[in-house]
Amino acid sequence: MATFISKHLSLALVVAGLIGIIITKGQSVAASDTQLFSLTERGPTPVFAQRMFAGPAPGLAADVNILSSFSVYSHINRLESNAEHSAMWVYLANYLEQASILDPYFYDTYRLSSGLLAFQEQHAKEAIEIMKYGAQYRTWDWETPLIAGFLAHHLLQDNKLAFELMKLATSRPDAPPLAIGLAARFLADSEGRETGIQYLRYMKSIMPKGYSKHIDDRILEFEK
Amino acid sequence: MRAFHLLAFTALILVPLAATVFSNLFLLDIGKVRMDVLIAGNRIIAALYILAIAVMLMANDVSKGMIHIFLTPPSSRRDYLIGRFFGLLVGFVVVLLAAGIGSEVVLGLTFSEKIEVYRHGLERGDGLLLALFTFYQLISILAAVMFICAWATSLAEMFVFSAGFLLLSWLLPPVLQAMKSAEVLQHTPEWIVSLLNGVAYILPSLNGSEIGLALAHGLPISSIWPHIFEHASYALLMLGLALIALLRRDL
Numbered sequence: 001m002a003t004f005i006s007k008h009l010s011l012a013l014v015v016a017g018l019i020g021i022i023i024t025k026g027q028s029v030a031a032s033d034t035q036l037f038s039l040t041e042r043g044p045t046p047v048f049a050q051r052m053f054a055g056p057a058p059g060l061a062a063d064v065n066i067l068s069s070f071s072v073y074s075h076i077n078r079l080e081s082n083a084e085h086s087a088m089w090v091y092l093a094n095y096l097e098q099a100s101i102l103d104p105y106f107y108d109t110y111r112l113s114s115g116l117l118a119f120q121e122q123h124a125k126e127a128i129e130i131m132k133y134g135a136q137y138r139t140w141d142w143e144t145p146l147i148a149g150f151l152a153h154h155l156l157q158d159n160k161l162a163f164e165l166m167k168l169a170t171s172r173p174d175a176p177p178l179a180i181g182l183a184a185r186f187l188a189d190s191e192g193r194e195t196g197i198q199y200l201r202y203m204k205s206i207m208p209k210g211y212s213k214h215i216d217d218r219i220l221e222f223e224k
Numbered sequence: 225m226r227a228f229h230l231l232a233f234t235a236l237i238l239v240p241l242a243a244t245v246f247s248n249l250f251l252l253d254i255g256k257v258r259m260d261v262l263i264a265g266n267r268i269i270a271a272l273y274i275l276a277i278a279v280m281l282m283a284n285d286v287s288k289g290m291i292h293i294f295l296t297p298p299s300s301r302r303d304y305l306i307g308r309f310f311g312l313l314v315g316f317v318v319v320l321l322a323a324g325i326g327s328e329v330v331l332g333l334t335f336s337e338k339i340e341v342y343r344h345g346l347e348r349g350d351g352l353l354l355a356l357f358t359f360y361q362l363i364s365i366l367a368a369v370m371f372i373c374a375w376a377t378s379l380a381e382m383f384v385f386s387a388g389f390l391l392l393s394w395l396l397p398p399v400l401q402a403m404k405s406a407e408v409l410q411h412t413p414e415w416i417v418s419l420l421n422g423v424a425y426i427l428p429s430l431n432g433s434e435i436g437l438a439l440a441h442g443l444p445i446s447s448i449w450p451h452i453f454e455h456a457s458y459a460l461l462m463l464g465l466a467l468i469a470l471l472r473r474d475l
Contacts, residue, residue: 048402051433055394056361057264058433059440063257067249105441107253107341 044068044094047101054102062103069095069112086122093117093126100130104137110144114151124155128165135168142172146179149186159190170203177214180207184218197222227276228315231269235323239265240330255334255343259354259440262327266320266358271390273319274362274369278312279386282370283379291475301470309370309463316362320355327351345442354439361432364455365393367462374469396423398433 044050044065054061069092076088096117099109110131118127131148138144149165152158166183169175180203188196197219204215243261247254285291285308294304328351334343369386376382402408403420412420438445 048399051398051402052395054264054433055398056267056433056436057260058398059256059260059437060264063246063250063260070249103437103440105437105443106256107344108251111252 044091044098047098050098050102059103059106062099062106062109065095065099065102066106066108066112069099069116073116089117089120089123093123096130097126100134104134106134107138107141107144110134110138110147114144114147118151118155124151128152128156128161132165135165140173142169142175142179145169145172146175146182149179149182153182153186153189159186162186163190170207177211180211180215181218184222188222193222227280228319231273231276232319232322235266235269235319236326239269239323240326243327243330244333252341253344254337255331255346256440258330258334259346259350260436262323262330262351262354263358263436263440266323266327266354267361267394269319269323270316270358270362270365271394273316274366274390275383275387277315278366278369279373279382280379281312282308282373283382286373286376286382286475287378289475295475302467305370305374305463305467305470309366312366313363316359316366320359323358324352324355327354345440347442350439350442357432357435357439360452360455364458364462365390367459367466371462371466371469374466375473 050061050065051058072088072092072095076085076092079085079088096109096113099106100113103109113127113130117123117130120127128148128151131144131151135141135145135148145165146169149162149169152165153162156162163183163186166179166186169179170183180200184196184200184203187199200215200219200222204212204219207215239262242265243258246261247257250257285294291304294307295301328349331346331348331351334346335348337343368389372385372389373382376385400420400423403412409417432451435445435448435451437443
C-alpha cells in the first residue's frame with residue numbers, strides 16, 4: 001500500500017483533497033441547516049485583532065464593520081421577538097463603535113450612529129458617545145457635533161453635554177449661526193439665562209461680523 | 225513574465241474595478257472607501273510581486289546556478305546583487321505606474337460626483353501619491369528579502385522566510401502600536417515592555433497605517449519624511465547585510 005501511494009503520490013494527494021472537500025461540504029450544509037452561525041451568536045471581532053489583520057489598511061477594516069452593521073440592521077428588520085432585537089442592537093452598536101475606533105474620520109459611521117442607533121432608547125447614549133469621539137478627530141466638520149448636541153438635548157435631556165457638543169460645533173469652520181443659538185439655549189437651560197447671555201456676548205466678540213445680527217437677536221430673546 | 229503581466233493587469237484594472245464596486249455599497253464617504261481598497265490592493269500587489277517575482281528570480285539564480293552566468297568577469301557578486309535589487313525596483317515601478325494610472329481613473333470618477341461629501345479630502349494626483357507611498361515602503365521590504373535570499377539555500381527556504389517576513393511586517397506594527405498604548409502598558413510586566421521597545425526599535429514601522437488613513441481622508445501628513453528616511457536606512461542596512469552574506473556563501 002505504502003509503495004503504491006509513494007508511486008502515485010500526486011494521485012493520492014488529489015484523492016485525499018477531494019475527500020476532504022466532500023467531507024467539509026457535507027459539514028457546512030449541516031451547519032447552515034441547524035443555524036450554527038446565526039447572528040445572535042456572533043459579535044464583532046475585537047478591535048485589536050481587526051487592526052492586526054488590517055495591517056496598513058485599517059480604513060478597510062472600518063468599512064467592513066459598517067457593512068456588517070448594514071447586515072445586522074437588515075437582520076433586525078426580519079426579527080420578531082423583542083429579546084432578539086435588543087441583542088442585535090448591541091451588535092450594531094459594537095460594529096459602529098469599532099468602525100469609529102479603526103477609522104475615526106469615516107463619516108458613514110457617524111451618519112449611521114445618528115440615524116439608526118440614537119433612536120433606540122437603550123443606545124442613544126452610546127450613539128452620542130461615538131459621535132463625540134469622531135467629532136474630536138473630524139476637525140473640519142461642524143455637522144457631527146451639532147447633531148450629537150441636539151440628540152443629547154432631545155434624547156438624553158443632558159443639556160450640559162449638549163452645550164459641550166454644540167460649543168465644539170461652533171468652533172468649526174463654516175459653522176452655522178444656529179449652532180451658537182442652540183449652544184446658548186442649552187447652556188441657559190443647564191446653568192441659567194445669565195450664563196447663556198454671557199456666552200453669546202463672548203461668541204459675538206470672537207465670531208466674524210456676519211454672525212453678529214443672529215447673535216444679537218438671540219441675546220434680545222434671552223433678555224425678554 | 226506572465227506573473228509580471230498579471231500583477232500589472234491587476235493593478236491597472238482589477239483593483240480599481242474592485243474599489244469602484246465595493247464603494248457603491250456605502251452611503252457617503254465613497255472616495256475614502258475607494259482609497260481604502262486601493263491602499264490594501266497596492267500593498268497586496270507589492271507582497272505578491274516580492275513573492276512571485278523577486279523570490280522566484282533569486283531562487284532561480286542561486287539554486288539552479290543561473291548566477292554563474294552573471295558572475296563572469298568583470299561582474300562581481302556585489303554588481304550582481306545591486307543590479308538585481310535595482311532591476312526589481314524598476315520592475316516594481318512599472319507595476320506601480322499601472323496602479324497609479326488605475327487609481328487616478330477611479331479617483332477621477334469620484335471627482336465627477338456633485339455631492340462634496342462623496343469626494344471629501346481627495347485631490348487630483350492622490351492615486352499617483354498612493355503608488356509612491358507603496359513604493360517607498362517596498363524598498364525596505366525588498367532589501368530585507370534580498371538579505372534572506374542571500375543566505376537561504378533553496379526556493380523553499382527563501383519563500384518561507386520571505387513570506388514570514390512579509391506577514392510580520394503586516395501584522396506586527398499594529399500589535400506593537402497597541403501594546404505601547406498607556407492602557408495596555410498598565411497591565412504589562414516591565415520586562416515585556418522593555419522587550420517590546422527593543423523589538424519596536426529594531427523593526428522599522430513598515431506598516432504606515434496612519435499615513436494610509438491620512439491619504440484616504442486628505443489629512444496633512446506631517447511625519448512623512450522621518451518615515452521615508454527610516455525605510456531608506458533600513459533598506460541600506462539590509463542590502464549591506466545581504467552583500468556580506470552573498471560574498472561569504474558557497475555558490
